[in-house]
Amino acid sequence: MRNKPFFIGIIGIAATLLYSLAVAQDAYVAEAKRYTALVSKPNPLWNGPTSGPTGQRNKSIIYVSSDQKNDGAHGVGQGAAEAAKVIGWNFRLIDGQGTVSGRRDALMQAASLKPDGIILGTVDALEQADVIREIAAKGVKIVGWHALGKPGPGRDLPIFTNIATDPIDVGKAAAMYAVADSNGTAGVVIFNDPIYAIANVKTNAMIDIFRSCTGCSVLMVDDIHLKDIPATMPQRTAWLLQRFGRKWTHTVAVNDLWLDAMPPTFIAAAIPGNGFPKSISAGDGSESAFERIRKNHYQIGTVAEPLRLHGWQAIDELNRAFAGQKASDYSAPVHLVTSANIKFDGGRHNEFDPDNGYRDRYRKIWGVK
Numbered sequence: 001m002r003n004k005p006f007f008i009g010i011i012g013i014a015a016t017l018l019y020s021l022a023v024a025q026d027a028y029v030a031e032a033k034r035y036t037a038l039v040s041k042p043n044p045l046w047n048g049p050t051s052g053p054t055g056q057r058n059k060s061i062i063y064v065s066s067d068q069k070n071d072g073a074h075g076v077g078q079g080a081a082e083a084a085k086v087i088g089w090n091f092r093l094i095d096g097q098g099t100v101s102g103r104r105d106a107l108m109q110a111a112s113l114k115p116d117g118i119i120l121g122t123v124d125a126l127e128q129a130d131v132i133r134e135i136a137a138k139g140v141k142i143v144g145w146h147a148l149g150k151p152g153p154g155r156d157l158p159i160f161t162n163i164a165t166d167p168i169d170v171g172k173a174a175a176m177y178a179v180a181d182s183n184g185t186a187g188v189v190i191f192n193d194p195i196y197a198i199a200n201v202k203t204n205a206m207i208d209i210f211r212s213c214t215g216c217s218v219l220m221v222d223d224i225h226l227k228d229i230p231a232t233m234p235q236r237t238a239w240l241l242q243r244f245g246r247k248w249t250h251t252v253a254v255n256d257l258w259l260d261a262m263p264p265t266f267i268a269a270a271i272p273g274n275g276f277p278k279s280i281s282a283g284d285g286s287e288s289a290f291e292r293i294r295k296n297h298y299q300i301g302t303v304a305e306p307l308r309l310h311g312w313q314a315i316d317e318l319n320r321a322f323a324g325q326k327a328s329d330y331s332a333p334v335h336l337v338t339s340a341n342i343k344f345d346g347g348r349h350n351e352f353d354p355d356n357g358y359r360d361r362y363r364k365i366w367g368v369k
Helices: 004-039 071-087 100-112 129-137 167-182 197-212 226-247 263-268 287-295 307-322 358-366
Strands: 060-065 090-095 117-121 141-145 161-163 187-192 217-223 250-253 278-281 301-303
Touching: 004 167, 060 071, 060 100, 060 307, 071 090, 071 117, 071 307, 071 358, 090 100, 100 117, 100 129, 117 307, 129 141, 141 307, 161 307, 167 197, 167 250, 167 278, 167 301, 187 197, 187 226, 197 217, 217 226, 226 263, 287 301, 307 358
Parallel strands: 060 090, 060 117, 117 141, 141 161, 187 217, 187 250, 250 278, 278 301
Antiparallel strands: none
C-alpha cells in the first residue's frame, strides 16, 4: 500500500491530461464551425481590382484547356470567351483532352498560331515547363489558371500570373467543414491527383487540419489520376467501403470529378443519399456537384471557385501584361457552397457566379460598354 499515493498521482495526471485534450478538441470543433459559417456566407463583396489599363486593341488569345471534360477548365474557358468578346479580342480554345501528350500538342498548336497571349486552363506548368519557356521566348504573354501551386506570378517559369483562390484556404475550408459536420470525429478518405501542384497543396492543407483534430483520422490518401476516374472509381469505391466500413464517414476530394463517379456504387450498396460517407469537394464546383448538394444526394459541400469570374480575370491579367503593367495580384476569396446557401451566388444555375458586379467592374477598367 506504500505505492498508493504514487498510483493516485498517476491517475490524477492522466485525468488532467484527458480533460485538457477534451477541452482542446471542443475548442477546435467550435473553431471549425465558426470558420465554416464564415466561408459559407452568401454574396461576398467585390474585393478585386478597381483600376488598370484600358483595353488593348487587336489582340489574339488562345485558351489551352487541360481537359474540357473537367468542369473547372470548361467554366473558366467560358468566362474567358465571354470577356474576350467584350474587350474586342479574337479568342480560340484548344482542348488538351486530358493527357500529358494532348496538353503538349495543344500548346504546340497554340504556339504555331502566333497569338499575343495564351491562358493555361489547369495545364500544370511544371509538366509542360519546356514548352512554356519556348512559347514565352517568342514574346507570347502567358497567364495560368491552376497552372501553379499558388496564385500570383511564376517565380521559375515565365507565367505573368497564376489565377486561383488560395489552394491552402480551399483545402482548409473543405477539411474544416468535415470537422464541423462530424463534431470532430471524421474518418476521412482524401482523393488527390499528384500530377498537379495545386492539388498537392490542397491535399497537404487538408491533412494538416485533420492532424489538428484529435478525434479525426485520415484513413487513406488515395492518388487516382483525373483521366483514370471513370474507369477506376466504381471498383475503388466498393473496395474502400469493404476495407473501412463505418469508419469511413467523410470523403474530401481536390475537385468534384471523383465524387461524380461514386454514387452508383453507393446506390448498389444501399447507402442512402444522405448517409455515410458524406462527400465534400475542395475545388471547382461543377454542375453535377451543385445538383447533388441541392438534393442532398451523396455530397454536402463544395469549395466552389468562381469559374466565370476567373475567366474574366484571365483576360484582365493579359490586358495588364500587354500594357506593360504588373499583375493585379487578385485572388478570389474562398467560398464554401452547402445546401444552406446554394440558392445564392448563382447557385440556381448550378455554378458559383458571385453576385458582386465583377463584369461591370472589368468593363469600367477596360473602358468598354
